[in-house]
Amino acid sequence: METIGSKTGSALPIDSSAFYDEAVYQRELDSIFKRSWLFVGHESMIPKPGDFRTTYMADDAVIVCRDKESRVRVLLNKCRHRGNKVCQFDKGNANIFHCSYHGWSYDTAGRLRSVPLAGSAYGPQFDKASMGLVSPRVATYKGLIFACWDQSAPPLEEYLGEGLLWYLDNFLLDCDPNGLQVVPGLHRYLMPVNWKLLAENFGGDQYHFAATHGSVSALSKAGQTARINFSIDEGQHYSVVLDGCAPHGLLQLAVGKNFYQDDLAQAETLGTEAVDWLTERQRLQDERLATSPVQPYSFHVANIFPNFSMIGMGTAFYGRGFIMWQPRGPRLTEVWEWCLVESSAPRAVKERMVFVLSQRQSAAGLVTPDDHENFERLSDALDTGVARDVPFNYSLGEDVEPMESLVAELPGNVRPQISEAYQREFYRHWHRTMTEPA
Secondary structure (H helix, E strand, C coil): CCCCCCCCCCCCCECHHHHCCHHHHHHHHHHHHCCCCEEEEEHHHCCCCCEEEEEEECCEEEEEEECCCCCEEEEECCCCCCCCCCCCCCEEECCEEECCCCCCEEECCCCEEECCCHHHHHCCCCCHHHCCCCCCEEEEECCEEEEECCCCCCCHHHHHCHHHHHHHHHHHHCCCCCCEEECCCCEEEEECCCHHHHHHHHHHCCCCHHHHCHHHHHHHHCCCCHHHCCCCCCCEEEEEEEECCCEEEEEEEEECCHHHHHHHHHHHHHCHHHHHHHHHHHHHHHHHCCCCCCCCCECCEEEECCCEEEECCCCCCCCEEEEEEEECCCCCEEEEEEEEEECCCCHHHHHHHHHHHHHHCCCCCCCHHHHHHHHHHHHHCCCCCCHHHCCECCCCCCCCCCCCCCCCCCCCEEEECCCCHHHHHHHHHHHHHHHCCC
16 A cells, blocks of 8 residues: 555556455454445435434444434444344334344344343343443434434534535525425445545546447437536536545535526426426525525535535435445445435425436446446556556546635535546545554
């Protein structure tokens, strides 16, 4: 890892081993994923006491549930006796999680409730109270559920940072007075590439769109995808680098009046109810931003370090895609994608949101297959005889971009739309975290 950029202002090359080496990956599991706040779900996924979903924190299987007091819990899905999973289902409602191996049972707060033959086989010295399911720290923010194994990590809101929270509040979490709701279902598929390349792509890589997704742009300009068109090439767009306790990135921050007009034109195709909803939605946004000297319409894509990305905020008619890049080794990532819609939106608008996200950002959509092919070819050339000695380069814009933010009135370091500033911050932080003592 000595060739990975760690100095501020430096774009040292990234050694290819960062993306294929098993030892690096194992170190990430300890240094990155155990010490970062990880997204594990949305509160609308578990609305009632006893509701649960199973997911992962990196390679650790966990249960996200509500206990009988309706408190959100995250529990390691591992029996304290022999390590068997205590929950074998993707979702459901339960009062007890039961291990199928020897019968130990736990409640939704993680407490050990039942041990077969406890009195005769273990005796009075057995401390049942100390044998509950292992649980990380849990914190929620306006419906988002995060968990962290590190008891010394900063609080969630400090980790996210004021700048990121400003963008999330104004353009995602506060857009609907009744919040977001998760559409039933989960889209899961594999990407044959290291998780970092997916995360940094969503956090700061607009550069690839014209070359990788040229067919999407061509269809859009030809009018063949009118139901999903929005003005990516009009108005002013920026990228944003945000630094809480970790680097977070936004793409396609849109500034200009034409973006609302584009959405209004789409609303008119859905009828008066959609127009009224969008008009009120914009009125509320104008109120929220009334004191801001610059009033963006929204951002479209983001990555929250390390591996939680989102897409779809750039237009009111795009489903909000919440994406987890679940690492499955140094060269394989399992993608988990949920679709969220604004709770108060009319039915026709919600249906349009789901359609747009599915048609674009899905394994069989217009966009994702292009990325899959590139990442597969990239992975094939990572560690062959000569190729393993050729590093990655992240110097785009370093010598031509101004150091100061392009829009000082907005939170974060606002960069040109095409920039690799986020990638440089991503890997500086990654390098520091991988090399500093735990």
